[in-house]
Amino acid sequence: MLNKNIETFIACDCEYADAKTVMFGAPFDSTTSFRPGTRFGPSAIRSESFGIETYSPYQNRDLEDICVFDSGDIELRIGDTDACLSQIEERAKTILDDGKRPMMIGGEHLVTLGVFRAIAERYPDVHIIHFDAHADLREDYLGVKHSHACVLRRCWDIIGDDRIHQFGIRSGERAEFEFAKTHTDMHPFSLEDVASVIKDLARKPVYFTLDLDVLDPSIFPGTGTPEAGGVSFEELRRAATQVCSSLNIVGCDVNELSPHYDHSGVSTAVACKIIREILLAMNE
Amino acid sequence: MLNKNIETFIACDCEYADAKTVMFGAPFDSTTSFRPGTRFGPSAIRSESFGIETYSPYQNRDLEDICVFDSGDIELRIGDTDACLSQIEERAKTILDDGKRPMMIGGEHLVTLGVFRAIAERYPDVHIIHFDAHADLREDYLGVKHSHACVLRRCWDIIGDDRIHQFGIRSGERAEFEFAKTHTDMHPFSLEDVASVIKDLARKPVYFTLDLDVLDPSIFPGTGTPEAGGVSFEELRRAATQVCSSLNIVGCDVNELSPHYDHSGVSTAVACKIIREILLAMNE
Amino acid sequence: MLNKNIETFIACDCEYADAKTVMFGAPFDSTTSFRPGTRFGPSAIRSESFGIETYSPYQNRDLEDICVFDSGDIELRIGDTDACLSQIEERAKTILDDGKRPMMIGGEHLVTLGVFRAIAERYPDVHIIHFDAHADLREDYLGVKHSHACVLRRCWDIIGDDRIHQFGIRSGERAEFEFAKTHTDMHPFSLEDVASVIKDLARKPVYFTLDLDVLDPSIFPGTGTPEAGGVSFEELRRAATQVCSSLNIVGCDVNELSPHYDHSGVSTAVACKIIREILLAMNE
Amino acid sequence: MLNKNIETFIACDCEYADAKTVMFGAPFDSTTSFRPGTRFGPSAIRSESFGIETYSPYQNRDLEDICVFDSGDIELRIGDTDACLSQIEERAKTILDDGKRPMMIGGEHLVTLGVFRAIAERYPDVHIIHFDAHADLREDYLGVKHSHACVLRRCWDIIGDDRIHQFGIRSGERAEFEFAKTHTDMHPFSLEDVASVIKDLARKPVYFTLDLDVLDPSIFPGTGTPEAGGVSFEELRRAATQVCSSLNIVGCDVNELSPHYDHSGVSTAVACKIIREILLAMNE
Amino acid sequence: MLNKNIETFIACDCEYADAKTVMFGAPFDSTTSFRPGTRFGPSAIRSESFGIETYSPYQNRDLEDICVFDSGDIELRIGDTDACLSQIEERAKTILDDGKRPMMIGGEHLVTLGVFRAIAERYPDVHIIHFDAHADLREDYLGVKHSHACVLRRCWDIIGDDRIHQFGIRSGERAEFEFAKTHTDMHPFSLEDVASVIKDLARKPVYFTLDLDVLDPSIFPGTGTPEAGGVSFEELRRAATQVCSSLNIVGCDVNELSPHYDHSGVSTAVACKIIREILLAMNE
Amino acid sequence: MLNKNIETFIACDCEYADAKTVMFGAPFDSTTSFRPGTRFGPSAIRSESFGIETYSPYQNRDLEDICVFDSGDIELRIGDTDACLSQIEERAKTILDDGKRPMMIGGEHLVTLGVFRAIAERYPDVHIIHFDAHADLREDYLGVKHSHACVLRRCWDIIGDDRIHQFGIRSGERAEFEFAKTHTDMHPFSLEDVASVIKDLARKPVYFTLDLDVLDPSIFPGTGTPEAGGVSFEELRRAATQVCSSLNIVGCDVNELSPHYDHSGVSTAVACKIIREILLAMNE
Secondary structure: OOOOOEOOOOOOEOOHHHOOEEEEEEOOOOOOOOOOOHHHHHHHHHHHHHHOOOEEOOOOEEHHHOOEEEEEEOOOOOOOHHHHHHHHHHHHHHHHHOOOEEEEEEOOOOHHHHHHHHHHHHOOOOEEEEEOOEOOOOOOEOOEOOOHHHHHHHHHHHHOOOOEEEEOOOEOOHHHHHHHHHHOEEEOOOOOOHHHHHHHOOOOEEEEEEEHHHEOOOOOOOOOOOOOOOEOHHHHHHHHHHHHHHOEEEEEEEEOOOHHHOOOOHHHHHHHHHHHHHHHHHOO | OOOOOEOOOOOOEOOHHHOOEEEEEEOOOOOOOOOOOHHHHHHHHHHHHHHOOOEEOOOOEEHHHOOEEEEEEOOOOOOOHHHHHHHHHHHHHHHHHOOOEEEEEEOOOOHHHHHHHHHHHHOOOOEEEEEOOEOOOOOOEOOEOOOOOOHHHHHHHHHOOOOEEEEOOOEOOHHHHHHHHHHOEEEOOOOOOHHHHHHHOOOOEEEEEEEHHHEOOOOOOOOOOOOOOOEOHHHHHHHHHHHHHHOEEEEEEEEOOOHHHOOOOHHHHHHHHHHHHHHHHHOO | OOOOOEOOOOOOEOOHHHOOEEEEEEOOOOOOOOOOOHHHHHHHHHHHHHHOOOEEOOOOEEHHHOOEEEEEEOOOOOOOHHHHHHHHHHHHHHHHHOOOEEEEEEOOOOHHHHHHHHHHHHOOOOEEEEEOOEOOOOOOEOOEOOOOOOHHHHHHHHHOOOOEEEEOOOEOOHHHHHHHHHHOEEEOOOOOOHHHHHHHOOOOEEEEEEEHHHEOOOOOOOOOOOOOOOEOHHHHHHHHHHHHHHOEEEEEEEEOOOHHHOOOOHHHHHHHHHHHHHHHHHOO | OOOOOEOOOOOOEOOHHHOOEEEEEEOOOOOOOOOOOHHHHHHHHHHHHHHOOOEEOOOOEEHHHOOEEEEEEOOOOOOOHHHHHHHHHHHHHHHHHOOOEEEEEEOOOOHHHHHHHHHHHHOOOOEEEEEOOEOOOOOOEOOEOOOOOOHHHHHHHHHOOOOEEEEOOOEOOHHHHHHHHHHOEEEOOOOOOHHHHHHHOOOOEEEEEEEHHHEOOOOOOOOOOOOOOOEOHHHHHHHHHHHHHHOEEEEEEEEOOOHHHOOOOHHHHHHHHHHHHHHHHHOO | OOOOOEOOOOOOEOOHHHOOEEEEEEOOOOOOOOOOOHHHHHHHHHHHHHHOOOEEOOOOEEHHHOOEEEEEEOOOOOOOHHHHHHHHHHHHHHHHHOOOEEEEEEOOOOHHHHHHHHHHHHOOOOEEEEEOOEOOOOOOEOOEOOOHHHHHHHHHHHHOOOOEEEEOOOEOOHHHHHHHHHHOEEEOOOOOOHHHHHHHOOOOEEEEEEEHHHEOOOOOOOOOOOOOOOEOHHHHHHHHHHHHHHOEEEEEEEEOOOHHHOOOOHHHHHHHHHHHHHHHHHOO | OOOOOEOOOOOOEOOHHHOOEEEEEEOOOOOOOOOOOHHHHHHHHHHHHHHOOOEEOOOOEEHHHOOEEEEEEOOOOOOOHHHHHHHHHHHHHHHHHOOOEEEEEEOOOOHHHHHHHHHHHHOOOOEEEEEOOEOOOOOOEOOEOOOHHHHHHHHHHHHOOOOEEEEOOOEOOHHHHHHHHHHOEEEOOOOOOHHHHHHHOOOOEEEEEEEHHHEOOOOOOOOOOOOOOOEOHHHHHHHHHHHHHHOEEEEEEEEOOOHHHOOOOHHHHHHHHHHHHHHHHHOO
């Protein structure tokens, strides 16, 4: 008898019961009913992941050696943003309740808010490490509070000052940079200061949110708002590995790949490779 | 002294006071803050319109001979669908109040609802001629009522049975086709029956809404949901010209061009050409 | 507890035991280890199928009403053509042994040979209906006998004269057209004669192989060897529906989509729509 | 010892002395020093021609059976339009002096003027058959007389009234259509009238100039100015075959392929196929 | 009453009378009448500029705080190069006469010559800072003197030795590099020496011409002649900011974006961002 | 009389008898009969080479000053891998027998094996310098030994331990990296150690094989398996120049360009430029 077709990120086919990390996709980019955008990110990543190796020569570790479960995409109620965020929150809660770590693939950056609500409830002293080109600290965007341009501000609403550590930021309104001065720990333009922050966060629960547009658009053109002057893949790989292998990562997400703008496929391949490195580093 | 840079659809640079028809763009495709989709339609159409001639050998008429005013795009509050619809309604109302005919360039098809509210208020006995691949008659889409998959149903909420004349429809849920049987005048798959309907509508006020995906995707690939088996450009040109030159068109819209999926530029050129033909036919 | 991620062609999620038709993908385009070509066809079709409706207004039938099982792609031993063909043959045999009908998604056209071996063993009196731009009747291609340019010739090796009915053919070597005169039933350039052939085949077991490049490249650019002068989508839809609803189809395949050449996504959407129509027509 | 690398249109590798028809490319699209446009047409056509068969099932003839010499591209002095036209004229003259028929691959349509000067000198009673979307009858384009929008007008300067037979025209200024009424034999929108014109031209020397944008942009998107509402490939193939096999063609050209706008490669494949059909039809 | 549609580079909507800097586009790429190339640069930049922020975190300044007027594109007489250069010269003269600084967006690099004639007339002691991949110092290109490969040589004709400071040059004929040794101040391959040259030019009038292909094609693929081994965005941003904030910039231009080769949109976004930084730096 | 059309890499039009280096293309990417992949590499490189200068400002040398013969592509028996490798071996042997140096343009990396067999026979003490993203050291790939993932392992079969010097490797299975520890001289991730290896190889015969995917995909997206974290163009240019100008290069190849994934043309331009630098450096 033939089996049903199961599709996962490469080598993330562990049994749920055994997995320490549980992946899922949040194919959200708002209310358009088909096509544009980051909503196609998770499925592109899953299917293109078979183009990379499971082995990392950087870490000398192999996805075959660890145990990750990929539960696929949530079927979101596109068009009702609040409902979608609740669905994401619920999925994260289930994973956390089962003693596992959620790893979400976006989707636009707003999806972070859904997971983070569940994370913050369970780990009230959680810190956020945020890699991004954009500050995402607006109070609202044209009056809308649940926008991807506001997602870190919404996280700040939950956990308050000095708990959000931002790196690589190189775009935003003046007001966002002003806000950051007194409310977040912002390290603009590069990832250089990551090491020093890691020291301060030892043993604390940390949520890691990676907006892939922190990368320079030369290596990551496939995103909605390319912003020149970003970090190189090697800079990201090193910083992300350091964060994930040194800290107590209680959850994470990787977002903002928009595969339809990735004509050469390079952006998707980059996303797959960085996810492999994060998975390997977190599971040391 | 130098002048400010004014950009219009080709040859639609009449003075507002003199214009009988007023164009505007509704760059709406919902809540994503930049990039994907039909929101780029109006500006692509405006700028690529300079690649076509102002003269139509089909009608032996020239845009230079008529008087159209292009008021540019509305600055929509993207992310708040209801607010956007109100902004569109208001723009249409202004134009109608000044005794002119609105011609809107979308955007996704939902924008039609904004204009149509203003139209239906002024012309309570208005009929709709609807060219589309999709029925757009769902009661809701995943619970959302203001979706582009529901827009004609929302128009039906306003004007009721036997007032919506649908042509070219070749996709939808079974329930939409069932609904059409008793509530709309649906002519699926082709535009062949347009002539007979035109006879019945002589002298009545008519709103014409053209979803460009009624075209076969071979000639119009640049749209969100390409649906094979559509009409040819010539079939559309003839039917649209007939509708616009024979009937009392009190308003119209052309929508669903998604320029980022139009790599060759053919879809945008097609949109420009059909808009020229509509403008010329309406202004006979 | 969360479930594994199951991915199927839209609405083909029936239980295996209940299914009359079983789909599978043959992601074969030879020995290159990653990227180019038709090997990406089945997964593109599966994932883009969620962009079409399950309901067909042409047939007034819905995929939700029938029972199809999608068993996913075979993991082929790319680089060893003979081994791949055997794997495909074995999959088809399993399905036939369980009293079901195989429906394969290619992959290049050579994959047909694998399924057809199993079919011909079970139904020695089987006929083939073949829609294609190319005759595929070469004795060999640069000395290679297992080439996609030879696949119908290899089928002829098995079943012999007057059992292969070819439609839409518009390209090949002179020798292939000569061969066809005495050995196959070739109807070049169009699908017009399908109806008359159907009459002759009533009640006989028929294998239907559809090379999508029979379509005109205007509507199906995403293929390896686009050949102008093909049939329209409507012509294909009607002919394929007629074949599948009138005859005793014991197996079928749809092949030669090469998604990386399908920049607009139209070819993939076309493939999905024709597969829906075939599934609905076969399951009447 | 190894040979130099010779590149020709497929199977056009006859010796010059034996050839009746001599091809050459005119990679002209004006003064830009690298990249955009039709200047890449001839080399794209030459290299992609190896994707088509040498045999035509339409005519049951094979390029292997006839004798054509491809002399490659002229090295044009891009930037000096007059010099380029002279270079083209000179090449055509050489071919005519050797008792052969020139077949030029453009480049933009202006290149026709170069060949036609040589043709008209040798055949003062020559007629032109012109397939195009555009009338190309402007007196000047923004003051420039040697523009591709004026090329047939420049030919008219040479041969005068009633000698230019235009088909498929569907775009131009009003003045061009007015001019055509009294000076050319224009059959707008389609190729339907070709047969009747052929009768009138029996035995006369005829120059055939084919602007590929006469095709509908659905099948030929790769051109500078796509104009919807064109003829199908089959319509073009039939009309071109009829022209070339019935008349005394003393020279011809095929132009306006712009390969960089031909992402799928379909337009280039179409150009190759129509050139094959023309070569076969002319050499009956 | 509705307003006409005004389109400017983001936030460059100051009144002309108040503006210190006046932008305009020179959509020139020679005689082709539609489509290819850099002629689409200015309008792409204008419309995509709405994808970037008005605030620069690098300079902590905002376009909202300064006063720039964008006068749109000049309607050039494409096909007559000399006329086009005169039109550009005239526009620059008008701006200079009104005591303002011209900032031109190209178009191909030849457009610089038009502006520079006006600049050199008003500021006879002007120096040029030139960032480019190409030397642009040919005496002629295939006999043509007004070519974009000769533009700096034409500027040298006007101002002579030791007044042109070239940076980043990594391509040219041997003769150009020889010429540079005795006639210009060339710093090939990088922008490293900019600081030292700035010192020498303090208080002198300086014209800044930026050919965007000085950037590495990894970050700026959308140009006619991509030349590997270029500078990074950060290197360009720093050098351009230094030049524009330290020196007396009396005019400048940014050129050679060819949007049709910019499939991902990254090149256009890069152009917009560097223009923002230049505008902010010049207006300190 | 007109000449046949000869096409070579720019300025590589020396007579065979005079040439020290002989180029040829190996358009191999396995058994698919048309389209996908690296098989289009050599012809794209040849035709795009006319977009670069013949002069290198890096080396102050010009292709016009040296003597290279380009013998075009081998007509390979695609589909029969062993036959293809023999054809390549034979071509290399001819060149070596004539006392010249072969320079092959791929095609996929497996083509190296063909040339290398001829090289190793003539120079039994030859060493290999290998730049690549991938180790290519698998014993087999899904059971296939002649795969591009195994090519260096097959070379090792011929020459054994300590003769293969690998640089830039950043991807492979764990087993390949294990194998390298005891059998090859691997310098992963960068080209930094090239200088020290060069010292050790002075005067020895060296074969240089360059898989262009050693470059970062930001600058070289047009390849089958893009692997982030690669070297920059400048790093490659310097290392390749050093290798080719310092060592006794008895043969070399440049491979893995896949032009159909190179939408912007940048990858092909990069390949052309590095080939120019290699040719100039080898011919010092």
